[in-house]
Amino acid sequence: MRALAQRGHIVAMTGDGVNDAAALRAAHIGVAMGITGTDVAKEAADMVLTDDDFSTIVRAIREGRSIYDNIVTFVRFQLATNIGAILTLLATVVAGLPAPMSAIQLLWVNIIMDGPPAMALGVDPPRENVMRRPPRPPAERILNARRLTAIVRVGAVMATGTVAVFTVARHLTDATTAATMAFTTFVLFQLCNALAARSEDEPVFGRHQLHNPTLWICLAVVFILQGVAVQVPVAQGVFDTAPLSAAQWAICLATASSVLLAEHAWRIGRARPRRSARRSDTS
Template sequence: GQGYHTQGDIFDGDSRASPAALRDVLLPLALCNEARLDRGQLIGDPTEGALLALACKGGLDVAAELAQAPRVAELPFDSEWKFMATFHQIGDMVQIHVKGAPDVLLARCRDVATDLGPLLLDEEWRQRMLNQNGQMAQQALRVLAVARKLIPASAFDRNADLLTYVDELELLGLVGLIDPPRPEAREAIALCRRAGIKVKMITGDHKLTAAAIAHELGLEGEAISGDELDGLTAQQLQQRIGQIAVFARVTPEHKVRLVQTLRGAGHVVAMTGDGVKDAPALKSADIGVAMGITGTEVAKEASSMVLADDNFATIVNAVSEGRTIYDNIVKFVRFQLSTNVGAILSVLSASLLGLPAPFTAIQILWINIIMDGPPALTLGLDPARPGIMHEAPRSRDQAILGWHRFGRLALYGATMAAGTLALFVYAQAAGRSEQYAHTLAFSTFVLFQFFNIFNARAEFGSVFNASLFRNVRLWGAIVAVLLLQLLVVHWRPAQQVFATTDLLPKDWALAFAVASSVLLLDEGRKLLQRHWPARRG
């Protein structure tokens, strides 16, 4: 059968298995279960849904079975005892159905069901079952044991401690389930590794099962169980946690301890969870991520964000988006500051050199409007640059403006100021009018921003890469600003407002050439840096 549909068959090798032969082992799967199936749709936990579908495909009529043996009490699954038990009234007897971790139930079983009837679960049988459990776990199967017990109704008190009744059980068999990792999960984990993000699996499954699944996913490192974790001191765990990739058979307390240990080592920790008991660990992590589909309301309330599709790959995509957003914020800040530094240095240097101010007040206002507007804002829409997920995470203490970065911004500003003033002096020396000199300096500074915005886009790699033309809005803004600048310089009504005059074509060409120097000089710096790497900041 397929999915959670109840139609299907169970095969023993090449032949169809007899429903009667499977009844004893399938009955606990159907009755010790909280899930419901409705026309192939699951209501409840996926694991319990799979077990219920298996029982139905084995020929059990769940509704009829519950009518004959109504549930009178239950012991919900708990990570402390690692099994679930339900109690059913059958005449003057109460039958207990149990499913849970094989190693735990084996310790509570006295007998084992065989073709010859119940036999004593001696050491030989116990070892056979443990070996079978290990073999199934190594195939990445999540293994559950099922057991039962029959007691007189007169000896049962539903208000008593139900845990005391779950002993001297009869072991019925082992059931293996597999939840194949999503195809994109392995690729997402590989991308995390390249991005310097360590992924650790924390699960309640058997250690061998967890290790097999981790191997399929490409997780590299040791696997330890909750019992082994209990045997480690805080110092030992901190020393080993970097080499451990899988933590199996863990309790909620273990999860909190792992989060706190990783944070104590200076890591930024994101924790995923869906259950009520995951809430403390979700709250302890830097970023708690609850499952949106299978997650409980308690888990969602305790988390920082909710994963709508319960897909690990979506978390990795969110990391990429986050890095891109931060990267674009840095681009915006670098562009804005370098523009302002250039304008300040231009005006200040002119005063120190005894020159008139290169811009009028209205021209400075125009520079701020057109360059702080659409071109700067479209930097925030830049796509992720190549290799953004191949870099190690930045330190949480890293400032947006380090000394190295601020030094580069000062260099950009100085280049723009020098070029602007050079053409301002050139126009005066050539006998042009003061209005012409102002117009040439003004236009040169605006053109500097066209080239400088590409410096902001690519701080370390060359701007001439595959992403050069990907931000269509940025190119649209640049073209629009260029057309507006031509309008300001050559349209008569605008000339009266901005105190500009027509520029000669050769002076436009000269302004473009000088303005491009800020880009060419920075491309030279980055070329040298690739050959002689310097510290980035």
């Protein structure tokens, strides 16, 4: 056990007898048997396995890895959205444009549009390959360099698309409609970002997107609420919006979907050299 720990492994020790007590206490996680274990072993352990079934440990590890994955997904989604909003406002200021979203719209984005998808991502079911992955390094940070790069990349795509829609719409429509299109585009970017954030390495478009019905329900609710904020006259007075035509909605949705396409292409391109390297090692 000490040799494994010195090599950087996290060591769990199972035991039931008095002679196991020293190792149970010294291990990172000591697991005593609840049925056949002695009182000495139970007192020395960090946890007690009530059914004495090793498969329970496997299920617990699976659940722990899933919780960690969901924390990472939640953080990536929230930070990418916030960075996208910050970059959008900075870009319009640098370009000498008016603010694309009002204060009430930003509040709507951060509280109502952000909350339901983020909470749904927090209860994502375990990935199919969760137990085939090697253990993560103990010193690995939630926001490592690769994840920070991905967060900034997604935020930049969201900001670029929102500013582009706002800039073009200002030349084709009135100011209120242009701001409404920018506002709607950013909200739809959030919905697409929730789908892109569900995994780090898997392609965006895959069967795993169907494994969380709660997320799809939340996305549908958010989309309906945005439709109310834009299309209902009473809500228009509250959110400073103007009604959008079907073509304008389509432009906003097509622009927002660019984050899905960009992330999918990025992951496919990054996975290709890895597959080639694995084939070379095999041959």
